[in-house]
Amino acid sequence: MIKDKLESTTKMAGEIREKIKELSEDLESLNQLQHKTFAEYFQSLGLKFEESELKDFFKKPYILLPKAKQEWYCIVPAFINFQVGYFDRREGSYNIYIINKYSRWMNDIPEFMLEEIELDEPDKIYVANGELRFEENLLEKVRTKFGHRIKDLQKDKAKIKQGHEFELIAELIDEGNLPFIPKPIEEEDFREPILNFTTIGKYSFQEDVYKEFLKKGAVGVYWMTGAGKSFLAMKSLDSLDYDSKTKRKFLVTPTSTLVDQWKIYFEKYAPRLLEEVDILTYQSYHKIVENIKQGKKYICGVFDECDRLPADTFSRFATIDMKYRLGLSATPYREDGRTNYIFALTGYPFGLDWKSLIQILEKKLHPINIYILKSEQDKIKKITELLDLNKKTLIFSDSISVGKQISNKFNIPHIHGTTKKRLEVLEDNKVSVVSRVMDYGVSIKDLRHIIEVNFLFGSRKQQVQRTGRLLHSLSKNSRHDILFTTNEFNNYKKRLFGLMEKGFKLNFFNEATKDKIKVQEEDVRPLREIKMPEKKKEEFVPEPTTSIQHGNVDYETFLKNDTVQKLIKEAVSETAQKKLLKGALALIFQKKRPVSYEEIRKSLGLTGTTNMPSVVRYLEKYELVKKIKEGGTHKIDFNIEGINEIVELSKQREKSQGLIDDLFGEGK
Structure with a gap:
């Protein structure tokens, strides 16, 4: 018996070796064919094909250029299947990404690139139990940057002023620090979870982060839609003891639709939680406050779709006294620039890139078809062509009036803000037209088709979330159709960049022309011819001295500096609070003091509250001002001492933009 098995195994090993040999020969033939194809193409352009250069290119098929302080552009040819950081835009046949500290925290930067960009190591500054703790060598930095939020400063710690903890954490995160100290789940708070699902096997990545939650007590989970963030939250909540007076739990979510969905999840997968968790919308903050006033205490809070929190609501929820917390989001960035708020509210970030999760979960990205049409009425006609009333379908329309028109034409329900029992309506009908109340979190297991007729301008986040409804589905052969008018496409096509970043294949159909011709992605984008720079004779040119002596710079000299004036224009162009920003600069110059x-x-003749911190952030981004505290009052002043750093950062940005312009022929 053993002899027969040995002979059989030996025979099988021989066959495997033969197959490997055949495969190696096939790969070599393919390499030779590719080499020939490249060579012939280059010759057709009148260029010499250098094989060694091509090999070097594939060793490093990207360019890294400085964008701002601790932020870089990564430029990659579009034919390379490579994503990193945040997808910014596409220029011709090149994809341009932005990488920074958030990219590192989200595991969106490969190790070899981390070594190349040399992100600053975070300072060892932490927030715990109402104190700011830090290493002694950071005393002056803490005093300068965060002095307005602390008191009783000592050599390695300080007390945090009442009401300042959340903003302090947000500012520390903005500086590149994760100021959290692990707070493991205490033994008296833990219980064995009783669940109707598993987090093992291909879901082991969920189990890994669950264990991190037990170790750290505060985590943010940023996985793609359909990856099981809800299951991780249920396991975490069910692992915590409950007492109606001293160990309450809450979960907040953006819409009443998601409140209903969480109740369904609890009933099906974690029945104990139905009675233990207060499920609320973000607008119901007052209910938690009322419970606290009655002497009730919370052990844990879960922030679902935490990127959706209104900016002024972040700090209110952050003030709730709770031992443990958990944040969930598939799109952990904010289009108002306050991404640091998300991390400040939730805790240690854990993310996996979409490509890895697609492989782990054995999912397949559905096709996305982009139809460019002449008018809004052409959109209605196109729905008629695309719609199959026998397939589970969502038709998205941000416009209520357009939604009603579609509802009446096809005799289908219209779900929007005032609709009651939305999930029941979805369940009972094959096709529904829906407003943005269905953008986030809704899980429809038999969903086959999405048609987008109307949307929120250029919002990438909304675009990714909407297509994410199909990733929740168990149906095969699903698809997503997006309808643009020509004007909408020209103005709002950036909403598609988030889909490109995630690796979706976009098919473009330009039906605004007389001949309805399928066009390639690059044909509907403004192409720029790549400029081949002429070789120039290298000459040594000494670097001009740009250092400015601080003693020679006053308020007027600072403001007249060419670099400063250019950066002020950039800051003004970025903010909606232009009057406030200009007024701040003008008053500093007028008073010649903080x-x-x-x-x-x-x-400026303004009364009430204004968003000064937001304006100051734009000025700080370009190092134009510094924050100081005098006699307990927050003030800002020109960053005269930092003028050399301002000039140097501007030079880096100009150099990066110059290289991009050379690459894409901007100067033509």
Whole structure:
């Protein structure tokens, strides 16, 4: 018996070796064919094909260029299947990504690139139990940058002023630090979870982060839609003891639709939680406050779709006294620039790139078809062509009036903000037209088709979330159709960049022309011819001295500096608070001293609260101002001492943009 098995195994091993040999020969033939194809193509362009250069290119098929302080562009040919960081835009046949500290935290930067960009190591500054703790060598940095939020400063710690903890954490994160100290789940708070699902096997990545939650007590989970964030939250919540007075739990979510869905999840997968968890919308903050006033205490809070929190609501939820917390989002970035708020509210970030999760979960990205049409009425006609009333379908329309028109034409329900029992309506009908109340979190297991008729301008986040409804589905052969008018496509096509970043294949159909011809992605984008730079004789040119002596710079000299003026224009162009920003700069120059937020408001004739911190952030981004504290009052002043750093950062940005312009022929 053993002899027969040995002979059989030996025979099988021989056959495997033969197959490997055949495969190697096939791969070699393919390499030779590719080499020949490349060579012939280059010859057709009148260029010499250098095989060694091509090999070097594939060793490093990207360019890294500085964008700002601790931020880089990564430029990659579009034919390379490579994603990193945040997809910014496409220029011709090149994809341009942005990488920074958030990319590192989200595991979106490969190790070999981390070594190349040399992101600053975070300072060892932490927030715990109402204190800011830090290493002694960071005392002056803490005093300068965060002095307005602390008191009783000592050599390695300080007390945090009441009401300042959340903003302090957000500012630390903005500086590149993760200021959290692990707070493991205490033995008296833990219980064995009782669940109707598993987090083992291909879901072991969920189990890994669950264990991290037990170790750290505060985590943010940023996986793609359909990857099981809800299951991780249920296991985490069910692992915590419950007492109606001293160990309550809450879960907040953006819409009443998701409140209903969480109740369905709890009933099906974690029945104990139905009675234990207060499920609320973000607008119901007052209910939690009322419970606290009655002497009730919370052990844990879960923030679902935490990127959706209104900016002023973040700090309110952050003030709730709870031992443990968990944040969930598939799109952990904010289009108002306050991404740091997401991390400040939730805790240690854990993410996996979409490509890895697609492989782990054995999913397949559905096709996305882009139809470019002449008018809004052409969209209605196109729905008629695309719609199959026998397939589970969502038709998205942000416009209520357009939604009603579609509802009446096809005799289908219209689900929007005032619709009651939305999930029941979805369940009972094959096809529904829906507003943006269905953008986030909704899981429809038999969904086959999405048609987008109307949308929120250029929002990438909304675009990714909407297509994510299909990733929740168990149906095969699903698809997503997006309808643009020509004007919409020209103005809002950037909403598609998020899909490209995630690896979706986009098929474009330009039906605004007389002949309805399928066009390639690059044909509907403004192409720029790649400029082949002429070889120039290298000459040594000494680097001009740009250092400016601080003693020679006053308020007027600072403001007249060419670099400073250019950066002020950039800051003004980025913010919606242009009047406030200009007023702040004008008052500093007029007074020739630090000025308070209140002085700025009065100088502009403004009353009540204004968003000064937001304006100051734009100025700080370009190192134009510094924040100081005088006599307990927050003030800002020109960053005169930092003028050399301002000039140097501007030079880096100009150099990067110059290289991009050379590559894409911007100067033509």
